[in-house]
Amino acid sequence: xxxxxxxxxxxxxxxxxxxxxxxxxxxxxxxxxxxxxxxxxxxxxxxxxxxxxxxxxxxxxxxxxxxxxxxxxxxxxxxxxxxxxxxxxxxxxxxxxxxxxxxxxxxxxxxxxxxxxxxxxxxxxxxxxxxxxxxxxxxxxxxxxxxxxxxxxxxxxxxxxxxxxxxxxxxxxxxxxxxxxxxxxxxxxxxxxxxxxxxxxxxxxxxxxxxxxxxxxxxxxxxxxxxxxxxxxxxxxxxxxxxxxxxxxxxxxxxxxxxxxxxxxxxxxxxxxxxxxxxxxxxxxxxxxxxxxxxxxxxxxxxxxxxxxxxxxxxxxxxxxxxxxxxxxxxxxxxxxxx
Amino acid sequence: xxxxxxxxxxxxxxxxxxxxxxxxxxxxxxxxxxxxxxxxxxxxxxxxxxxxxxxxxxxxxxxxxxxxxxxxxxxxxxxxxxxxxxxxxxxxxxxxxxxxxxxxxxxxxxxxxxxxxxxxxxxxxxxxxxxxxxxxxxxxxxxxxxxxxxxxxxxxxxxxxxxxxxxxxxxxxxxxxxxxxxxxxxxxxxxxxxxxxxxxxxxxxxxxxxxxxxxxxxxxxxxxxxxxxxxxxxxxxxxxxxxxxxxxxxxxxxxxxxxxxxxxxxxxxxxxxxxxxxxxxxxxxxxxxxxxxxxxxxxxxxxxxxxxxxxxxxxxxxxxxxxxxxxxxxxxxxxxxxx
DNA sequence: TTGTAAGCGTTATCAC
DNA sequence: GTGATAACGCTTACAA
Numbered sequence: 167x168x169x170x171x172x173x174x175x176x177x178x179x180x181x182x183x184x185x186x187x188x189x190x191x192x193x194x195x196x197x198x199x200x201x202x203x204x205x206x207x208x209x210x211x212x213x214x215x216x217x218x219x220x221x222x223x224x225x226x227x228x229x230x231x232x233x234x235x236x237x238x239x240x241x242x243x244x245x246x247x248x249x250x251x252x253x254x255x256x257x258x259x260x261x262x263x264x265x266x267x268x269x270x271x272x273x274x275x276x277x278x279x280x281x282x283x284x285x286x287x288x289x290x291x292x293x294x295x296x297x298x299x300x301x302x303x304x305x306x307x308x309x310x311x312x313x314x315x316x317x318x319x320x321x322x323x324x325x326x327x328x329x330x331x332x333x334x335x336x337x338x339x340x341x342x343x344x345x346x347x348x349x350x351x352x353x354x355x356x357x358x359x360x361x362x363x364x365x366x367x368x369x370x371x372x373x374x375x376x377x378x379x380x381x382x383x384x385x386x387x388x389x390x391x392x393x394x395x396x397x398x399x400x401x402x403x404x405x406x407x408x409x410x411x412x413x414x415x416x417x418x419x420x421x422x423x424x425x426x427x428x429x430x431x432x433x434x435x436x437x438x439x440x441x442x443x444x445x446x447x448x449x450x451x452x453x454x455x456x457x458x459x460x461x462x463x464x465x466x467x468x469x470x471x472x473x474x475x476x477x478x479x480x481x482x483x484x485x486x487x488x489x490x491x492x493x494x495x496x497x498x499x500x501x502x503x504x505x
Numbered sequence: 506x507x508x509x510x511x512x513x514x515x516x517x518x519x520x521x522x523x524x525x526x527x528x529x530x531x532x533x534x535x536x537x538x539x540x541x542x543x544x545x546x547x548x549x550x551x552x553x554x555x556x557x558x559x560x561x562x563x564x565x566x567x568x569x570x571x572x573x574x575x576x577x578x579x580x581x582x583x584x585x586x587x588x589x590x591x592x593x594x595x596x597x598x599x600x601x602x603x604x605x606x607x608x609x610x611x612x613x614x615x616x617x618x619x620x621x622x623x624x625x626x627x628x629x630x631x632x633x634x635x636x637x638x639x640x641x642x643x644x645x646x647x648x649x650x651x652x653x654x655x656x657x658x659x660x661x662x663x664x665x666x667x668x669x670x671x672x673x674x675x676x677x678x679x680x681x682x683x684x685x686x687x688x689x690x691x692x693x694x695x696x697x698x699x700x701x702x703x704x705x706x707x708x709x710x711x712x713x714x715x716x717x718x719x720x721x722x723x724x725x726x727x728x729x730x731x732x733x734x735x736x737x738x739x740x741x742x743x744x745x746x747x748x749x750x751x752x753x754x755x756x757x758x759x760x761x762x763x764x765x766x767x768x769x770x771x772x773x774x775x776x777x778x779x780x781x782x783x784x785x786x787x788x789x790x791x792x793x794x795x796x797x798x799x800x801x802x803x804x805x806x807x808x809x810x811x812x813x814x815x816x817x818x819x820x821x822x823x824x825x826x827x828x829x830x831x832x833x834x835x836x837x838x839x840x841x842x843x844x
Numbered sequence: 845t846t847g848t849a850a851g852c853g854t855t856a857t858c859a860c
Numbered sequence: 861g862t863g864a865t866a867a868c869g870c871t872t873a874c875a876a
Contacts, residue, residue: 180853191863196855206861227575228853229568231868235782246595249588256585259612268627273598288607290565313560337697350824397795423791429794452762456736456769458797519869530847535871545845567869570852 168505179222188216199224215462221307230292237267239304240293242277242284244300244363247394249451250468251299254321258297265408267294276394278304283331285310296477301325302364317482319475322365322468324494330482332475332493336365339497340372343446344418346462348380350505352416353442356387358403358428359420360395366420369448372420387414395420400427408437415443416505422447422454425461429504433458451500459503467495509674518561519778521818527555537831538563569631574604578818579632581623583615583639583702586733589807590638593660597636598812604819606633615702615733617643624649634818640664641703643828656821660816661704661807670822671814671832675704678803679711679835682785683757685801687719689844691755695726696750697742698759698766705759708787712757726753734759747776754782755844761786761793765802768843783844789837798842806834 185192190209197205198213207211216222230236239262243251255271264268270288274281282304285296289310295317311318320331347355357373359366370388377383389403400423407414419425425447432439439445439459447454449467474495478488524531529548536544537552542550557563569575578601582590594610601608609627613620622642624635628649634656650657656819659670686694696712698705709727716722728742728749739762758764764786769779778784778798786793789804813834817827 182853192853193855193863194861197862200855204861209862212595221649223625223628224632225570225853227566227569229629229632229855231564231570231870232853232855234855234868236566244590246598247588249586252585252591259585267864268609268630270607273595286562289562290568291607292564294564310560397791401795426792426795431798433797452736453765453792453796456740456765457792457795458769458772521869531869532848533846536846539871543845548846564869566869570854571869571871573852573871643853823869 178436179220179504180463181222181224184213184220184222187220188212191473209340234292236292238270238291239267239295239297239476240270240272240285240288240291241297242272242274242281242299244274244475245394246271246273250449252468253468254299254472254475256355257469259472261473261476261480263267267480274299276361278302278307282307282310289314295319295483297321297475298333300364301329301331312369316477319479319482319488321471321475323368324492328491330478330488330491332471332478332495334466334495334497335372335472336368337372337375339448340369341376341416342372342497342499343448343464344373344376344382344463344500345446346499347416347446347505348376348382350440350444353382353386353401354414355382355410355416355418356386356407356411356414357418357420358394358400358407358423359388359390359423360399360403361420362390362392369418369420387411395423397423397427397430400424400429401431402427404428404431404475416440416445417443418448420448422449422451422461422463425463425504426453426457429461438504440503446505450500454500455502462502462505463500465498465500467497470495519558520561520563522683523552523555523559523561526559527551540630570740571652575631575633577609577630577632578606578634578636578815579609579611579624579627579630580636581611581613581620581638583613584733585610585612589805592807593606593638593811593814595747596808597815599844600815600819606819613638615700617641617646621646626654629651633823634658636660636814636818638688639703640668640670657822658817658818658827660810660814662707663831665835667830669817669827669830671810671834673805673810673836674711675707675715678787679708679757679806680715681711681836681838682787682801682803683712683715684719685838686757686783686785686844687715687721687756689755689779689783692719692721693726693750693753694755694757695725695728695746695750695753696757696759697739697746698729699726699732699738699742699763700759701729701731706816708759714788726750727748734762736762736766736769739763739768741766741768743770745813747774755779755784756782757785757787761788761790761800761802764802765792765796768796768798768800779842779844780802785844793839794841799839801844802816802839804837804839806836809834 179191181195184197272284298320322333325331447463450463454461454463481488520531520534524534611623637659640662661672747753786802789802793800795803821826
């Protein structure tokens with residue numbers, strides 16, 4: 167004795183409806199959609215006509231449930247407000263789209279605790295893999311990853327413990343731009359840092375190493391603020407830095423936002439850049455090439471990181487080895503007028 | 506006779522496992538997770554302990570399939586490379602997160618055809634509703650929306666046909682900034698436009714209306730390029746504009762990127778801004794307050810648009826009426842040194 | 845307040 | 861090459 171039918175999702179057209187309309191069985195419809203070569207030409211045509219005629223849209227939930235594959239990838243980023251991660255997302259998108267995968271975006275707000283919660287929450291969707299920003303994560307985060315045997319690729323930095331990663335050496339980049347300032351004759355080079363996430367701290371390490379090597383490191387020239395960075399903050403930090411150390415002759419800012427704010431304030435104060443004070447940023451965002459004076463900075467291959475990371479993840483998901491488990495995409499110094 | 510068991514998704518723990526561990530039935534576990542107040546205190550505790558002990562993560566696919574609700578919202582934006590939409594996403598995220606909804610992000614690349622394909626593709630996830638950027642869409646796009654009876658909220662602009670929308674009048678904003686330039690004594694005010702999407706064209710309409718009202722509209726002062734905008738393009742367009750019309754005494758750029766590029770080029774060329782040439786942008790992105798000279802522009806409430814649109818959509822999904830079917834969040838003129 | 849049975853729409857398995 | 865049948869993990873409807 168049949169019961170009251172339930173509410174249907176979507177427009178209500180199911181694979182069975184298509185099958186009936188085409189005069190075949192449901193499984194044949196499934197094959198036409200997923201492994202067309204296994205179905206004979208005439209049946210394939212009939213089925214496709216029925217699909218179009220009925221406006222049939224397959225249900226991902228049903229497919230995921232039945233096949234234990236969601237064709238979905240979770241992307242964990244620390245912020246939606248930072249162009250750097252957006253361009254990475256854009257790169258990821260091109261690859262996943264082409265492969266028929268869709269991405270779920272999780273924003274951790276630079277918080278390891280939230281990142282863990284996000285992972286747990288998104289696990290409900292049974293993603294086939296995860297793209298992760300950065301290498302350091304909460305202990306339960308890593309544990310849950312391995313518990314669920316989730317293929318993962320780490321982005322933006324280079325791991326040395328066998329985890330699959332795509333990025334560049336944040337430390338080496340920090341050292342390289344610092345050496346550039348040294349090569350310009352600067353000796354009292356300061357560091358402005360905000361947010362203080364993992365990558366900023368590595369750039370700081372690189373800066374310190376370069377100055378140590380040159381014998382002119384000075385701990386009193388480091389200004390660090392855990393708040394999110396902004397141009398306003400760059401301006402404020404410049405004021406604080408010059409008040410404390412008027413002898414400072416160069417500044418490496420941990421990102422372009424800080425640098426542009428510092429640059430603008432220097433202009434206001436009539437400080438000669440780069441003669442009296444050289445300024446360098448990090449990331450090479452668009453405004454770096456258009457501020458006054460133009461900003462010396464480090465160009466980072468964030469879009470490519472997204473592309474390569476997504477490709478590597480798809481291979482892991484398919485049980486293959488990625489081309490490289492540790493892809494170093496490098497960085498480029500963009501030498502402009504501010505140094 | 507039982508068959509070979511299938512592969513399990515996730516870590517393999519199901520609601521039945523939890524039920525067994527807690528000595529209750531599966532439906533009770535479901536209730537503890539979804540309507541806790543319907544379950545007695547002691548049972549609730551036992552179940553929660555079992556959930557934690559087993560590390561159980563519910564399957565969204567199974568839930569969606571059984572309940573015909575995905576607790577998922579599709580967000581359609583024209584670009585992932587534009588800060589404006591990111592901030593909108595961030596606003597949406599706060600509201601959806603709090604309500605236990607997750608968002609699927611579809612990037613149409615400013616292409617109505619792709620937008621339609623995206624909608625079709627994401628329909629596989631059976632989203633409970635859609636947040637849409639802009640008012641103009643392909644005909645099949647609107648058709649599919651109504652076929653599937655999908656609750657929808659349109660963002661960024663104001664509709665006059667009863668569609669639920671959250672935004673501000675792009676046209677009025679374009680007119681307002683133009684009137685400001687008029688009030689500064691400018692009379693040969695040019696327009697620089699890129700991308701030429703719906704919103705840019707409405708700003709252009711507003712610009713034209715304001716100049717018509719003042720009796721000084723001049724069709725020779727409009728420069729339009731369908732390519733995506735960039736600071737480089739702003740610089741190039743400034744060159745072209747001044748070459749064609751050296752008498753031009755102000756420029757309204759359709760967004761801040763163009764304006765900042767034009768501003769930077771003006772500085773290079775030694776053109777006095779705003780005396781000889783005033784420049785205004787649109788959106789008030791962060792660099793607008795930090796370029797030289799600072800940029801006059803229109804501040805748009807994009808984050809709030811996201812927040813309000815998401816709230817309205819959740820109400821529609823629940824079958825209630827939103828607070829307003831046409832929420833005008835306004836805009837603000839940011840008058841700075843470039844005018 | 846709790847449980848039973850059926851069914852959501854698809855795919856894996858096995859048979860023809 | 862095609863089809864019948866049984867899962868997949870959960871929630872609805874209904875009963876106790």
